[in-house]
Amino acid sequence: xxxxxxxxGGIAARVRRLFSRPAGHHARCHxxxxxxxxxxxxxxxxxxxxxxxxxIEAEAALHRPGGPRAVLLLDLDRFKDVNDEYGHLAGDxxxxxxxxxxxxxxxxxxxxGRYGGDEFVVLLSAAEDAETVAHRVARGIRGxxxxxxxxxxxxxxxxxxxxxxxxxxxxGETDLHTLxxxxxxxxxxxxxxxxxxxxxxxxxxxxxxxx
Numbered sequence: 476x477x478x479x480x481x482x483x484g485g486i487a488a489r490v491r492r493l494f495s496r497p498a499g500h501h502a503r504c505h506x507x508x509x510x511x512x513x514x515x516x517x518x519x520x521x522x523x524x525x526x527x528x529x530x531i532e533a534e535a536a537l538h539r540p541g542g543p544r545a546v547l548l549l550d551l552d553r554f555k556d557v558n559d560e561y562g563h564l565a566g567d568x569x570x571x572x573x574x575x576x577x578x579x580x581x582x583x584x585x586x587x588g589r590y591g592g593d594e595f596v597v598l599l600s601a602a603e604d605a606e607t608v609a610h611r612v613a614r615g616i617r618g619x620x621x622x623x624x625x626x627x628x629x630x631x632x633x634x635x636x637x638x639x640x641x642x643x644x645x646x647g648e649t650d651l652h653t654l655x656x657x658x659x660x661x662x663x664x665x666x667x668x669x670x671x672x673x674x675x676x677x678x679x680x681x682x683x684x685x686x
Contacts, residue, residue: 516528520571521570522571524589525589526591526596529596530588533598537654538649543598543599543600543645544599544605545601545643546597546645546655547605547608547609547642548595548596548597548640548641548658549612549638550662551594552636552666553637561625561631561633565633568621568622568633572619573616574587576615577597577612580608580615582601585599596655613638613640616638621634621636639665641658641664
């Protein structure tokens with residue numbers, strides 16, 4: 476990362492439908508009927524569904540005929556360095572920028588969520604798109620330019636970010652835990668090989684090409 480001193484909402488709409496609250500009633504999940512607090516349906520730092528909300532909708536989608544076909548898991552490389560050098564508010568800005576990139580790089584029917592920390596998870600509607608989306612996202616993250624204020628209040632630009640990406644095509648699998656576990660294993664296999672790589676299960680790692 477180089478330091479440079481410088482002088483809708485399809486997901487949100489689906490979450491609102493999933494956790495609607497008629498006047499005078501407590502919000503309830505449309506899938507399981509459990510009362511929920513709508514303040515926690517979207518992650519406050521990124522605007523995408525929290526893990527718990529993403530999981531509920533993803534599990535429901537996986538069991539629908541013609542449902543999603545792959546899970547993608549992404550982990551920002553050396554994200555701790557951003558927090559340590561620029562401060563946690565700058566780190567929050569980077570997370571928001573990555574979430575925006577994920578939303579713009581996926582289809583309207585794909586589901587983007589925050590897995591936790593600096594990790595994001597995506598349920599893809601078509602398995603044939605998994606590798607293409609993984610490359611597009613990783614390439615987009617490398618090109619992100621995020622203007623922030625550092626811990627001292629100085630205007631800086633964060634660039635040179637990268638991410639490790641793991642993909643798990645469903646191949647008929649409908650158990651979300653299994654798919655996330657496979658995507659997680661693929662992601663860490665990519666991370667062990669170094670930044671700016673992706674991995675599909677049972678495939679060799681490839682250095683991402685930047686067009």
